[in-house]
Amino acid sequence: MALLPEDLTSLISDGDRDAAVERLQEAFSEGHLSSEEMDERLQTALTARTQGDLVPALAALPSGAADSTVEIEAVGGRIERGRGWRVPRTLRVESAFGKVELDLSRAVIEYPVVDIELRLGSGRARIVLPHHATVDYEGLRADWKQPVHRAPRRAATGGPHIRISGAMGYGRLKITHRRR
Incomplete structure (x- = not known):
């Protein structure tokens, strides 16, 4: 799981929300999420108001390429x-x-x-x-x-x-x- 900012109660911006959606789309295209799981996580990310709200949407996603x-x-x-x-x-x-x-x-x-x-x-x-x-x-x-x-x-x-x-x-x- 990603290490998120320390203040999980801070409000997120549209940019934060867009970054979370982009990460979910990457994970889906790489085959790490089923379509049902993708739908649930997208709904969570799109309705998130705080950093803590994003945690369930991004939980247990692979970290991407090993040598990024x-x-x-x-x-x-x-x-x-x-x-x-x-x-x-x-x-x-x-x-x-x-x-x-x-x-x-x-x-x-x-x-x-x-x-x-x-x-x-x-x-x-x-x-x-x-x-x-x-x-x-x-x-x-x-x-x-x-x-x-x-x-x-x-x-x-x-x-x-x-x-x-x-x-x-x-x-x-x-x-x-x-x-x-």
């Missing part, structure tokens, strides 16, 4: 992922100039381990993790400033493990955990 890798590239500007996005197993982010902001705290994380490879020339990067996530950034080479990690006061377990690797030129990575 997504690449995001930008020469300049901003790379940003926020509420409700589906985190791939492996994410490669490449930016020559600009800012990178990845908020995993309110994303759908379907994997127990997520690899994020950063290839940044200059600019800042910020990654917000779920409160219960663990992180390892030993594989990240920083030429100018070392990454800053603000761990939660009380360590929690049971969340995804995020591994950050790659290389950064001029800039800084800031890693924080979402407060409860």
Whole structure:
């Protein structure tokens, strides 16, 4: 089952609902759901009002391709992922100039381990993790400033493990955990 955002009582947007419907359609086309099951889950997703309402619709769906890798590239500007996005197993982010902001705290994380490879020339990067996530950034080479990690006061377990690797030129990575 996917690891959903921590606040299951938060209201969902049309985008959240559309993402859930898309995931159900993928599972149906891959043969993981019968037509009756698809109808029931679609009804649940389409009438959902909160993140918690989406849980039964998305429960026990396969996580998709084992080696799902997504690449995001930008020469300049901003790379940003926020509420409700589906985190791939492996994410490669490449930016020559600009800012990178990845908020995993309110994303759908379907994997127990997520690899994020950063290839940044200059600019800042910020990654917000779920409160219960663990992180390892030993594989990240920083030429100018070392990454800053603000761990939660009380360590929690049971969340995804995020591994950050790659290389950064001029800039800084800031890693924080979402407060409860």
